[in-house]
Amino acid sequence: MINLLLALAVSMSFCFTCFFSLAGWEEIWDDFLFSFLISCMMSGGISVIINYNNAHFPWLQAPVKRFVIDLVSITLYAFIGSFLLYIFFIKVIWQPELKEFPFRSVALKSLFPTTIALVITIFLTGRAFLFEWRETAINAEKIKSERLKGQYQSLKDQLNPHFLFNSLNVLSNMVYESADDANAFIEKLSRIYRYVLDVQNEELVTVKSELDFAKSYLELQKIRFGEKFQFKIQNEGEQEVYLPPLSLQLLLENALKHNRATQEEPLRIVISIRGDYLEVSNNLQKRIGEERPSGIGLTNIRERYRFLTDLPVTISDKDNNFLVRLPLIRKPSSL
Secondary structure: OHHHHHHHHHHHHHOOHHHHOHHHHHHHHHHHHHHHHHHHHHHHHHHHHHHHHHHHOOOOOOHHHHHHHHHHHHHHHHHHHHHHHHHHHHHHHHOOOOOOOOHHHHHHHHHHHHHHHHHHHHHHHHHHHHHHHHHHHHHHHHHHHHHHHHHHHHHHHHOOHHHHHHHHHHHHHHHHHOHHHHHHHHHHHHHHHHHHHHHOOOOOEEHHHHHHHHHHHHHHHHHHHHHHEEEEEOOOOOOOOEEOOOHHHHHHHHHHHHEOOOOOOOEEEEEEEEOOEEEEEEEOOEOOOOOOOOOHHHHHHHHHHHOOOOOOOEEEEEOOEEEEEEEOEOOOOOO
């Protein structure tokens, strides 16, 4: 409809009175058709080019390169398209009897729609850059907000009075029983808090650092629970993949918080890497009489991942086994 209105406006600018008689319409119908087709060609073709460039040459990664690509591709498209359309109309409609074709004249005429296309391109590219910058700024603020929520939740869980009480209680007993074990316990406890402080301002950390932290955390719990608790970490050597910081801590804390661990039914946690996911699983042994979990930790992890990758965080609860799969980020833009 817009292209039709533009063609009408252009035709009326050359012969306004032609629209009020049949003879006038017969005189300008070919010019009107030409204006309509070239308008469709420009608007449709430029939209396709810009959409393609948006997918393959994002503005924020290389804005100068993207601007040059837009100008060059649209200039060539507009000039060649206009030139071919002029040739078609001259040969078929306007002057089919013409023997010597005026290529120079047609080339000069093609510059006018090309110039219009460039003006439209500059407007659209500026608009696209502004919208993409705005979207990126909004996402950055969302990531920052979710990171702060994750830091708060992680620190709150780590500084949970029960956690501190149990840790200090275990430590007090170990001081009298084994000074070496007590020293190892203190080192692991300090390593946990040091890691929390080191990564609280990071958006992504390596899987290796998260696994090292998880190992210290789980060894601390092993000292606390003894044979009531078992864990296994596989593929510890993975280096070139990343996770949001403290993702594992939230999952491990959930497993320990919501499941019972006894001598007869020990709690088992397994951490492994399978394909593009890090998996954390535990045998499901829900505490008797416990209230329904709030799900704050899992919701927080999902929200943070939503802004970092298209791969989903998956959760399954079947065959008395609880499994959470965290996507591995191999090429983080922020690192």
